[in-house]
Amino acid sequence: MKGIYVKDAVRVCNGEILYGNENEVLENFTNDTREIKEGNVYIGFKGEHHDGSLLYRQALVNGAKVCILQKKSVYEILDVNQIQSEFPDRTIILVEDTTKAIGKIAEYKRSLYDIPVVGITGSVGKTSTKDIIASVMGKKFNVLKTLGNYNSQVGLPLTVLRLKEENDAMVVEMGMSALGEISNLTKIAKPTVAVITNVGTAHIGNLGSRENILKAKLEILEGLQDDGTLVINNDNDMLHKWNEENPNKKFKVITFGIENKSDIMPYEIVSSENGSTYKIDIEGTTYNVNVTVGGNHFVLNSLCAIAIGRLFGIEMNDILTGIENFELTKRRMQVEKNKNGVTIINDCYNANYDSMKAAIEYLGKINANRKIAVLGDMLELGDYSKVLHEKVGEEVGKNKIDILITVGEAAKGIASKAKEEGIKPSNIYEFKNNNQAIEKIEKIAKEGDAVLIKASNGMKFQEIFEKICDN
Numbered sequence: 001m002k003g004i005y006v007k008d009a010v011r012v013c014n015g016e017i018l019y020g021n022e023n024e025v026l027e028n029f030t031n032d033t034r035e036i037k038e039g040n041v042y043i044g045f046k047g048e049h050h051d052g053s054l055l056y057r058q059a060l061v062n063g064a065k066v067c068i069l070q071k072k073s074v075y076e077i078l079d080v081n082q083i084q085s086e087f088p089d090r091t092i093i094l095v096e097d098t099t100k101a102i103g104k105i106a107e108y109k110r111s112l113y114d115i116p117v118v119g120i121t122g123s124v125g126k127t128s129t130k131d132i133i134a135s136v137m138g139k140k141f142n143v144l145k146t147l148g149n150y151n152s153q154v155g156l157p158l159t160v161l162r163l164k165e166e167n168d169a170m171v172v173e174m175g176m177s178a179l180g181e182i183s184n185l186t187k188i189a190k191p192t193v194a195v196i197t198n199v200g201t202a203h204i205g206n207l208g209s210r211e212n213i214l215k216a217k218l219e220i221l222e223g224l225q226d227d228g229t230l231v232i233n234n235d236n237d238m239l240h241k242w243n244e245e246n247p248n249k250k251f252k253v254i255t256f257g258i259e260n261k262s263d264i265m266p267y268e269i270v271s272s273e274n275g276s277t278y279k280i281d282i283e284g285t286t287y288n289v290n291v292t293v294g295g296n297h298f299v300l301n302s303l304c305a306i307a308i309g310r311l312f313g314i315e316m317n318d319i320l321t322g323i324e325n326f327e328l329t330k331r332r333m334q335v336e337k338n339k340n341g342v343t344i345i346n347d348c349y350n351a352n353y354d355s356m357k358a359a360i361e362y363l364g365k366i367n368a369n370r371k372i373a374v375l376g377d378m379l380e381l382g383d384y385s386k387v388l389h390e391k392v393g394e395e396v397g398k399n400k401i402d403i404l405i406t407v408g409e410a411a412k413g414i415a416s417k418a419k420e421e422g423i424k425p426s427n428i429y430e431f432k433n434n435n436q437a438i439e440k441i442e443k444i445a446k447e448g449d450a451v452l453i454k455a456s457n458g459m460k461f462q463e464i465f466e467k468i469c470d471n
Helices: 006-012 052-061 080-086 098-111 126-137 155-160 181-189 210-222 237-245 296-311 316-324 353-365 382-398 412-420 434-444 462-469
Strands: 016-019 041-043 066-070 091-095 117-121 143-145 169-173 193-196 229-233 252-256 267-272 275-282 285-291 334-337 343-346 371-376 403-407 428-431 450-454
Touching: 006 016, 006 091, 006 098, 016 080, 041 052, 041 098, 052 066, 052 080, 066 098, 091 098, 098 155, 098 181, 117 126, 117 181, 117 210, 126 143, 126 169, 126 296, 126 316, 155 169, 155 181, 181 210, 193 210, 193 296, 210 237, 229 237, 229 296, 252 296, 267 296, 275 296, 285 296, 285 316, 296 316, 296 353, 343 353, 343 462, 353 371, 353 382, 353 450, 371 382, 371 434, 382 412, 403 412, 403 434, 412 428, 428 434, 434 462, 450 462
Parallel strands: 041 066, 066 091, 117 169, 117 193, 143 169, 193 229, 229 252, 343 450, 371 403, 371 450, 403 428
Antiparallel strands: 016 091, 267 275, 275 285, 334 343
């Protein structure tokens, strides 16, 4: 059994057992007391607004058999004798920093598994690329994949800690907002294959330039095994240039692309609102590929999945089935139709210029009576905020969107530029909050219209989607 014991966790994270059984097996980790089931391990993370370590009693009452707590949070308030008398069969571990500790424990868990691991990073498209790769790999392996977008310094370790004996492959995504973060994540996951979807403008306010964003994404190579493979989007200008300027690498590189000559390339692409089809030649045989989500960025995702599938010896017909049947994580190009016959495109989990551009292009190409874009602020852009919001406005005009609704202060830049690009002022509505936008959408959206909903997660556009879906 590839289990982690309390004594292993204490050793790798330099913690201490306050009381309990050092031979207890640690499995089913959670940081949410509401989700605890009998026998789970609870980790108390300290966030900006709350300290999870202070909820240890609730965790124990709900059935946690082990609690990993931040020492300085509970040391002075935790009555050991009282807790031990109430919960004698439990274990409490104290560590200096729960975030660092869970990373060390996950790194140890990963070391117990000699399996293929695909690590994915990029400015946009990590989650959807993960979904399609996992679907393809699932034709050969029992795949553990990142749930949702659990790609942070907490999320990725929690994913790794879900590894079970039956898993013989893992697909994980790695997110970041600053230099050094992917460096830490890749050392935990130790990918055998690294994927970089693109280098765009996400978090440019923190990193200062696209060159620094490229540097941050390339940190994934620090954990790549020496005989590993890097798979990159060769149409991305930054990745294409980097690959050309660095020919002598210690690992294999596979490229995919539509525009630039690449190892995996499609032709005869036919796009519609319901997806895309294309042809691809593999070892002298032509295959027809069907991607069931619209947009060229999903064609690129599928090319990446073909590269990964072939790397692991998966039959092409199985690869094609995996691509055609993959399920996209919710809130990423989730297309629904409400009872009034309005098509709603929910892409509201997050937003930056690159993903905004792709979503607006998709809206511009679909068949609808009127195309309505509901766009909100893109966050974490710093000094680049004004120019990037205005570039989104250019895309609204270029794609001939019929009605534009914006929410937020920064999104005013989208509206002003869209006016310059030819969108009638009478078809542009600017609001301060989501409720005002919801009220306007409910008044104007009619049967046959298509509504795109997109903003950074902090704008809480999910509530717009849920409200207008109910209508």
